[in-house]
Amino acid sequence: MKEKLDSPTNLFFADGCDIEAATEAQWKEAEAAAQEADVIVLALGEHSDMSGEAGCRADIRLPEVQLELIRKARSLGKPIVAVLFNGRPLDLHGVYDESEAVLEAWFPGSEGGRAVADLLFGDANPSGRLTMSFPYSVGQVPVYYNAFNTGRPQGAPDAQVRYVSQYLDIPNEPLLPFGFGLSYTSFEYGEAALSSDTVTVDQPITLTARVTNTGAVAGEETVQLYVRDVSGEVVRPVKELKAFRKVALQPGESIEVEFILSESQLRYYHADLKHYSDAGAFVAFVGPNSKQVDSLPFRLVK
Numbered sequence: 001m002k003e004k005l006d007s008p009t010n011l012f013f014a015d016g017c018d019i020e021a022a023t024e025a026q027w028k029e030a031e032a033a034a035q036e037a038d039v040i041v042l043a044l045g046e047h048s049d050m051s052g053e054a055g056c057r058a059d060i061r062l063p064e065v066q067l068e069l070i071r072k073a074r075s076l077g078k079p080i081v082a083v084l085f086n087g088r089p090l091d092l093h094g095v096y097d098e099s100e101a102v103l104e105a106w107f108p109g110s111e112g113g114r115a116v117a118d119l120l121f122g123d124a125n126p127s128g129r130l131t132m133s134f135p136y137s138v139g140q141v142p143v144y145y146n147a148f149n150t151g152r153p154q155g156a157p158d159a160q161v162r163y164v165s166q167y168l169d170i171p172n173e174p175l176l177p178f179g180f181g182l183s184y185t186s187f188e189y190g191e192a193a194l195s196s197d198t199v200t201v202d203q204p205i206t207l208t209a210r211v212t213n214t215g216a217v218a219g220e221e222t223v224q225l226y227v228r229d230v231s232g233e234v235v236r237p238v239k240e241l242k243a244f245r246k247v248a249l250q251p252g253e254s255i256e257v258e259f260i261l262s263e264s265q266l267r268y269y270h271a272d273l274k275h276y277s278d279a280g281a282f283v284a285f286v287g288p289n290s291k292q293v294d295s296l297p298f299r300l301v302k
Contacts, residue, residue, distance in 0.1 A: 001041075003114075004121045012036045016069045019047050027072060040073050041120065044095065045085030048107060052087060060091045060138050067094040074098050083116055089134040092175060104130070125184050127220035127246070129289065134176035139167070145178035145290040146237035179224050179241070179289035185215025185251070192286045192294045199282075199300045204262035207296065209286045211257055213249035222246045223257045226290060230281040233270055239290055259286070266300055277302070 002008040016022070016030035034040050044066050050057055061067065071094075073080055082099040084090070087107055096102055103126070105116055118124040135143045150165040154172055166172055190210035199205050211221055225243040229236040242265050245257050261284065266277040279302040287293035 001113075001117050001120070004117050004123075016042070016073070017065045019045075020063045020065060022065045022069070027069070030069070031072070031076070034073060034076050034078065037078065039079045039081060040076070041081045041083060042070065042073060042099075043083050043085065044070075045105075046087065046090075048087065050087075056088070058138075060089070060135070060141070061093065062090065062095060070094060070098050081120065083120075089130075089132050091135055091138055093137075096175065104128075122184060125217065125219045126181065127183060127222065129179050129181040129222050129224075130176055131178070133174040133178045133290075134180075136170050136173070136175045139170070140174065143174050146240050148235050149238050173291065177289050177291040179222070180291075181222070181289070183215075183219045183221070185213055185217045185219035187219070187221045187249070187288065188212045188214045189287060189294070192296055194284065194296050194298055197298045199261065199263055199266070199298060201263045201302060204260050205298060207259045207261055207284055207286060209257050209294075210254055211247060211249070212254040213251055216251055218248065218250050220246055220248045221288065224287060224289065224293075225259045225261070226285040226293060227261070227266065228283040228285070229266065229268070229278065230283060232268070232278045232280075234268070236268065239285060239293075241290070263300060263302075 001011055005011055012033035014030040014033040015026050017026055044062055049055055070080070079100045080098065081101045081103065082095050083103045083105055085105050085107060092102070103116065103119060105112060108115055119126055133143050133145055135141055152159065152164045154164045154166045192207060192209040195206040207225065209223060211223060213219060223245045224241060226239040227242045228239055242261065243259050245259070247255050247257060249255060263277055266282065267275050269275050277300060279300050282298050282300060284296045284298060285293035
């Protein structure tokens, strides 16, 4: 960050706390630095020993001392940017809702400092997407986008008020879904379309979706294609990622993103361990992540 500034004296640094402990002196030093700053950037997260084989904490929130640091920083009334260093998805309550921006850095390696600084200063536009869902609460875990359907799904046309698969105190959906990611610009999706409503072994179909950069700066969008096998011989996930396209767009620019969907992409391993597809109903989904998608039904005819 010092390398990015015309005057490095405009950067004020202090240890607000350690990973799991803090002293009053650390906070006083951090408070003094924050009072001089226009924006507070908090480096938060877990030690590398806190995730991985035989090394995970049961509590998937940040250590309490770091959440307390966020609350104290918030009391100063200045914008907060949280930069997260962690090796697994976390429960981000106390971070996501208390910060103006959250940058997921994971454990980025030796060039991570320069990469994070490029993103914070706008020299690079964030374009990464989550490869794992971030849970709303630890009680949802395991939570993942390609789960199986349930016998009484929430939101079904004939769903009852109580006896459906749901939580009483939190949403069913994760806080941040698989494939999620934001940018310094915004993207708008036009209505998606299929070239046909039928796929055969010899004849694929084409799915198209128009994407427009509706913001003020250039950016990259990752357009994602998911498919659901509605009536497979073996139970199938509610969505499976089949393809994605990363497109770079200038402000106001539009592009027609195209996917070719063939019969071979609809195959899976059956109970007899053979790899083939089932004729019948399917649904294609396209969008910026696994939750915000348009659905297009089609059939596989064999």
